[in-house]
Amino acid sequence: MTAIERRWPILVGLAVALIVFDPLLTGPVSPPLLVHHIEHSLILLLAGLLGIAYARSHPRRYGDPTALLGVILLASLSVLLMLPDIYSGVDAYPILHALLHLGFALTGYFGGYLAERYSPRAGTVWTMLVVMMGVITASGFGSPPPHL
């Protein structure tokens, strides 16, 4: 392994921490829904990569069915967390907002980890899936029709 291969999880971890605690720095602002959904997808992506990296550092047996169950629940949870009702509730309180971000990070991390535990490379695919869902939510999940 090269130095980069060993160190990237640290860099990614730092990036996740930065986005997660971003509300504490920027205060109670709520970006447009589209940007917000994308931001949350980014947390899922980076945290998912971390989970995969951790799973790969521990060779184990694959195929645990409970991992599959967890993977599916976490994928659904990632969309549920994107309900704008939740956002509008927490956006005004930077601490709650950061906690929500932490929720995304944990979802991404455990999803990536469990999927990779379930089958090699499944973590990558799972992370692709939740990022796709995040991008699709950005296209209008929870947005009222334009003129309303």
Place this chain on the structure above:
Amino acid sequence: MALGNQGPVELYGAEMGVTPRWMVALSLCIGFGLIFFLGMVGGVMKAAQGDIVHLSAATFYALLTLHGAGMIATVVVLTAVAHWHFLRRLLNLRVEVLVFSVLAIVWGLLAAAAAILVGGFGPGWTFLYPLPFIGNTWPVWSTGLFFFGVLFVGIGFAIFCIDLLASIIREYGILNGLALDTIFPGLRRADGKVAPPTVIAATMVAIDGLLTAAAGTVLVIALLAHWAMPAFPVDPLWIKNLTYFFGHTIANLTIYLSAGVIYAVLPHYTGRPWHTNKIYAISWTTSLLFVPWAWPHHLYMDFVQAPWLQIFGEASTYIATIPAAVVTIFGALLLVYRSDMRWRIGSTFFMAGLLGWLVGGVAAMIDATIPFNDVLHNTLWVPAHFHTYLLGGVFLFVIGFASYFAGDDAPTPPWAKVFEWLFFIGMIGFLAMFYAGGIEGVPRREAVQPAPGPLLAMIGTVFAGVLLVGMTGLLIEIFRRGRRNGASRESDAT
């Protein structure tokens, strides 16, 4: 990306006591059982439109929803299982995952069926918002139950795609799964192994399938959120786009799953191998990129839709037909041309299915052409063309596969030929009545149609009856063969 420090990959074996062959056989039986039942439902709908039986409007629309949603979910299972049968060895797939995904889909289908049959849920299989929620005749619980059912169907399909894609990445990598190494020498593997065409098809299906499942999950969660909290806002145009993104693509993918089966089966009947080359890599990459962009052709008559989506949707639909017409269907014809083809039930159905795919595809392209769409949209032309390539294409491939799977070495006995003829005559007549209705401007999805709908539906009912008789005979023959040959095949069961 190597697998790092994981060492040799250790996978679970057949610990559930389910052999792959048994699982495929079981799925085929469930699938054909469902098709038979839902086909009867279709016949009853036709009979109602033809004034032969009487159904209340609410019952009719509930049956319509059951038939549409059920058929789509069933052909997803059948084509996925058939393709899986060939991919299993190539990609080291595990039968447990297939068990999970088939269970999830069938479970979802049962939940949806309960919502429809008990609750009377009936907004059509595309459940266009806001009809599931307002101005309808069914209880609120049935709407929720139906969407939970759809969620399970989506989850089952997602499991299938996740495992497929993970296996492809493991065995080939995504780029080589699309055989892009035939174009870029830098990707070539040391052992010179190139993905066979059936794996290329699987790569496209797995990626686009994942995208579809992602869209489906967001769609259903948005609808469930609105169901649980009516204040949750839904933009009707956004949800319509998402609905057709999901519905169109998942139905469309059954054809691409079938293509994977064709690549694997036709060589068996023609005795000629089907090789990968550059053209396959290019064409499947094209499909991968453009199939997910074809959905806007369902929204041509929504004039507020962004103009670029309308135009890009038409262009993508056109482009997506090129790989099918120039590579897969042409390639199949070339493989068969002057081959020593063994004409059996399987090979006959595969050829007929290719024909149906093409004829239905022509009708679909006409419909996907914006200046024609304004006189075809939501007329019977729509069920006409999609029954041509689902009933007269995908379903024929599945029958062909079942007959291959059950053992298709003996020539077709004369009585089975009779059923073959009944099936095809019934199908052609049934489809012709749909087309006639479309040209005459009869709307689709109507419990009571304007003239000449009822007359055409009456004739169509007779043909549907003939079709169902032929289908029953053929399925019995295939089942008989499968049971007879099953014992002797147990040896290669693992």
Place this chain on the structure above:
Amino acid sequence: MVPIVGKQLVILALWLALSTIVVVVFAWVVSSTRRPAPQGEVQPGGYRLRRLWGWFYGTLLVAAFLVTLWTVPYAWAQGSSAKPALVVHVYAHQFAFTMPQKLPAQTPIEFLVTSLDVNHDMGIYSPQGVLLGQVQAMPDYTNVFFFTFPAPGRYIIRCLELCGAGHSYMFQPLQVYQPASAAAPLARGV
């Protein structure tokens, strides 16, 4: 029976012609299996044919695409050429269209179509029963649809989107009359 004219005739002819070609090709390939030949013998010719077919098909698609670009029924494509003489609001709802019951023939009309409840679709059927055009009616959105009734008569406006139990009965007559003078300016905003 409804007469098969106009676009419907073109569509039927196109589809029948193309399908016939497809069927003939398939029949030819199937019958060729009676005189088998080694794959190596037929494949080179097949690949040449595929190249030709690919180019032909691609050109056909590009041509078809370009032609359709000029004939789409959208406001942004027609706005300048067909200056509407009349603006008509259509409110679709379960199970009727709230709109004028009489409209002039040979007058470019701009329909502003929306729905008050679920999705509907406003299909225009000629007095002979031929479907001439349509537009979806979606809640919260207004679809702008240009249409000119070719001749006077009793047209039918029919819903073409499943909109509930009464969907089949959502149709109503529309009397189209000969305007006193086709050129006479009509009030905007009926």
